[in-house]
Amino acid sequence: MMRQYELLERVTRYNPEADEGLLNKAYVYAMQKHGSQMRASGDPYFSHPLEVAAILTNMRLDDATIAVALLHDTIEDTDATRAEIDTLFGEEIGKLVEGLTKIKRLDLVSQKAKQAENFRKLLLAIADDVRVLLVKLADRLHNMRTLDHMPEHKRGRIAEETMEIYAPLAGRMGMQDMREELENLSFRTLHAEAYETITERLTTLRTDNAELIVQIEQTLTERLQERGMAAVVKGREKRPYSIFRKMQRKAIGFEQLSDIYGFRVTVGTVEACYRVLGIIHTAWPTVPGRFKDYISTPKQNDYQSIHTTIVGPSRQRVELQIRTISMDRVAELGIAAHALYKDGLTGGRNIARHTDDSKAYEWLRRTIDLLSEGDTPEEFLENTKLELFHDQVFCFTPKGRLIALPSRATPIDFAYAVHTDVGNTCVGCKVNGQIVPLVTELHNGDEVEIIRSQAQTPPPAWENIAITGKARAAIRRSTRETVRKQYLALGEHVLKRALDRASKSYSEEALKACAVHFQKTGASDLLEAIGHGELSAQDVIKQLYPDYQDERAAHNVIIPGEGWFGLQQGHGLKFRIPAGAHLSLAKSEADSEDEGDVDSTALLIRGLNGNVAVNFAKEGGAVPGDRIVGILTPSEGVTIYPIQSPALKDFEDQTDRWIDVRWDIEADNSDRFPARIIIHAINTPGSLAAIAQVIGEQNGNIDNVKMLRRSPDFHEMVIDLEVWDLKHLNRIINMLRDRPTVSSVVRVNG
Numbered sequence: 048m049m050r051q052y053e054l055l056e057r058v059t060r061y062n063p064e065a066d067e068g069l070l071n072k073a074y075v076y077a078m079q080k081h082g083s084q085m086r087a088s089g090d091p092y093f094s095h096p097l098e099v100a101a102i103l104t105n106m107r108l109d110d111a112t113i114a115v116a117l118l119h120d121t122i123e124d125t126d127a128t129r130a131e132i133d134t135l136f137g138e139e140i141g142k143l144v145e146g147l148t149k150i151k152r153l154d155l156v157s158q159k160a161k162q163a164e165n166f167r168k169l170l171l172a173i174a175d176d177v178r179v180l181l182v183k184l185a186d187r188l189h190n191m192r193t194l195d196h197m198p199e200h201k202r203g204r205i206a207e208e209t210m211e212i213y214a215p216l217a218g219r220m221g222m223q224d225m226r227e228e229l230e231n232l233s234f235r236t237l238h239a240e241a242y243e244t245i246t247e248r249l250t251t252l253r254t255d256n257a258e259l260i261v262q263i264e265q266t267l268t269e270r271l272q273e274r275g276m277a278a279v280v281k282g283r284e285k286r287p288y289s290i291f292r293k294m295q296r297k298a299i300g301f302e303q304l305s306d307i308y309g310f311r312v313t314v315g316t317v318e319a320c321y322r323v324l325g326i327i328h329t330a331w332p333t334v335p336g337r338f339k340d341y342i343s344t345p346k347q348n349d350y351q352s353i354h355t356t357i358v359g360p361s362r363q364r365v366e367l368q369i370r371t372i373s374m375d376r377v378a379e380l381g382i383a384a385h386a387l388y389k390d391g392l393t394g395g396r397n398i399a400r401h402t403d404d405s406k407a408y409e410w411l412r413r414t415i416d417l418l419s420e421g422d423t424p425e426e427f428l429e430n431t432k433l434e435l436f437h438d439q440v441f442c443f444t445p446k447g448r449l450i451a452l453p454s455r456a457t458p459i460d461f462a463y464a465v466h467t468d469v470g471n472t473c474v475g476c477k478v479n480g481q482i483v484p485l486v487t488e489l490h491n492g493d494e495v496e497i498i499r500s501q502a503q504t505p506p507p508a509w510e511n512i513a514i515t516g517k518a519r520a521a522i523r524r525s526t527r528e529t530v531r532k533q534y535l536a537l538g539e540h541v542l543k544r545a546l547d548r549a550s551k552s553y554s555e556e557a558l559k560a561c562a563v564h565f566q567k568t569g570a571s572d573l574l575e576a577i578g579h580g581e582l583s584a585q586d587v588i589k590q591l592y593p594d595y596q597d598e599r600a601a602h603n604v605i606i607p608g609e610g611w612f613g614l615q616q617g618h619g620l621k622f623r624i625p626a627g628a629h630l631s632l633a634k635s636e637a638d639s640e641d642e643g644d645v646d647s648t649a650l651l652i653r654g655l656n657g658n659v660a661v662n663f664a665k666e667g668g669a670v671p672g673d674r675i676v677g678i679l680t681p682s683e684g685v686t687i688y689p690i691q692s693p694a695l696k697d698f699e700d701q702t703d704r705w706i707d708v709r710w711d712i713e714a715d716n717s718d719r720f721p722a723r724i725i726i727h728a729i730n731t732p733g734s735l736a737a738i739a740q741v742i743g744e745q746n747g748n749i750d751n752v753k754m755l756r757r758s759p760d761f762h763e764m765v766i767d768l769e770v771w772d773l774k775h776l777n778r779i780i781n782m783l784r785d786r787p788t789v790s791s792v793v794r795v796n797g
């Protein structure tokens with residue numbers, strides 16, 4: 048096991064200004080915390096964090112990252128706490144260690160996660176600092192190096208996860224060394240036979256070619272030295288996994304591979320790279336079409352190098368990469384090669400140092416863009432923060448399906464994201480095995496299990512808990528369905544009672560037959576219309592039993608302009624108008640319909656963008672405060688309906704047209720909105736005047752009054768009002784209900 052002073056030496060070799068006190072403290076703390084814990088190999092547990100730290104010193108990372116590596120398993124595996132680490136090492140290190148703890152917990156969930164790409168995003172969401180990812184990759188590398196000590200049944204899963212998630216992640220962070228080693232270690236576990244075969248062949252090849260490789264290295268070095276160039280030439284062997292992949296991709300055998308060996312020439316300056324290229328191209332013939340200059344045009348991940356292939360000293364094809372030492376470092380270490388951190392690689396020799404911070408920043412930014420694959424997040428990056436997916440949370444179903452939600456989402460949003468039926472039948476939930484309230488905010492990596500009951504319908508209040516449009520729209524649709532059923536039950540009740548009084552019998556069959564007459568689709572449609580007053584029970588009975596005498600006929604009083612329910616026009620109506628009330632009588636149905644089409648494009652409604660035309664349903668009825676839905680009509684825009692509007696029935700099957708909208712009206716808004724109420728009042732002198740007076744006192748405008756029925760004892764009328772909002776309307780309705788002469792006040796919708 049590496050000694051304390053050895054670790055310190057490794058760090059101070061490339062970073063003389065490293066905080067030795069910090070490193071010593073972390074070493075001692077982690078060693079004490081892990082105490083007598085053992086690894087599967089039988090080694091003391093502490094050897095693991097120490098090796099992880101060693102891997103990171105090879106990458107020449109800053110002292111904070113090395114300290115985090117030493118501490119990375121303490122919160123999860125010992126009695127250490129975040130608070131304790133904060134106190135001893137500062138909040139920055141505490142936060143990084145906690146990030147690693149979260150990822151470690153995630154490993155348990157990842158067994159089930161099949162979508163590697165999403166899992167990688169999840170990882171990024173949790174690791175909000177590049178250093179967390181660097182330590183995690185080093186941690187995984189050491190675990191892969193010691194995988195043989197793990198029980199056999201666990202090896203496959205760990206290797207698979209490494210191949211699918213961690214190796215590509217290292218690759219995208221530009222860390223080619225890390226990627227290749229992770230791939231090879233996984234390959235050895237996942238395809239043991241193929242690995243063995245290729246390794247054996249490589250060993251043979253290496254023995255056969257050992258002399259040749261040395262010869263090429265020497266000849267190249269000498270030729271360059273003759274021309275005054277100090278260059279290092281090194282032969283490289285392709286790794287087994289790269290060979291395996293190339294054989295698979297090109298469907299060729301081992302013997303047909305021509306590029307198992309490559310040579311790399313490293314020099315001090317960019318200028319030297321081109322001089323080396325000139326010398327080599329003059330000395331040996333080149334293979335056409337194999338020259339690439341990634342120095343003048345770097346790859347997207349900042350990779351720089353000159354590639355060329357020559358027919359070499361022994362008449363063999365020789366692949367060459369020519370680059371500077373700092374380019375080499377970037378190519379091998381990627382993101383880790385950059386001095387990103389304020390207390391970072393300040394004293395390094397031969398290190399690519401960016402005194403210009405913005406270059407490192409730019410590099411990181413581009414890398415993150417690559418990591419995010421095609422998303423174009425802007426302004427998300429602050430220093431070393433990975434804030435890419437901070438507006439999302441990633442959760443799992445018990446079967447391991449990954450569900451991405453906006454941050455602050457609740458289990459209700461989760462349920463609807465899984466399936467609308469799951470949402471509609473949700474009654475409770477478990478998060479990570481614990482029953483929690485449905486208002487609970489979900490966090491990254493949560494496993495969410497929805498408890499369902501077929502008897503459930505979503506309570507309207509959920510609309511305020513859910514934050515996704517999908518969930519809210521579904522809750523409204525479902526609420527509407529419930530309201531519809533209530534109307535249906537009410538209509539049935541009203542009709543049955545009326546039939547009883549008329550001594551006629553109720554038959555669903557007969558009802559179905561007469562529905563067509565009222566342009567209804569069936570019995571329930573007809574009953575629903577009766578329920579919300581669109582049809583009268585008397586008219587339906589008349590249709591069912593043509594000989595039936597309408598009991599209303601004797602009592603009806605007809606009002607000017609009345610066109611409702613087939614009442615005749617031409618009779619007068621007497622009542623007085625109190626001062627202060629705005630009352631307009633005797634409007635014809637046609638007139639009021641023209642005005643009923645309120646064009647309120649000036650009105651702000653949340654959930655729509657500014658380019659969409661907003662209309663209100665012709666029947667009106669939606670006032671601010673009402674729960675509303677928008678229905679999209681291509682080329683016409685969006686029409687707003689109150690949730691209880693019967694007109695919405697026509698759109699029930701077209702759920703894609705339903706739009707999640709909300710009022711967005713200023714508190715001091717002075718616009719008025721039309722609403723309609725039906726009043727039953729006792730027929731005494733002055734009762735109508737009293738009604739008008741109440742409305743006037745409450746500052747409501749009466750736009751229109753229609754008398755529906757009038758008997759010696761009561762009258763029933765429709766009043767069209769203009770109000771500011773739902774609160775205003777409800778206040779008027781309540782004040783009216785308080786009047787002793789008023790027996791009922793009901794709001795009419797659509």
Ligand code: MN
Nearest residue numbers: 095119120186
């Ligand atoms: Mn570990």
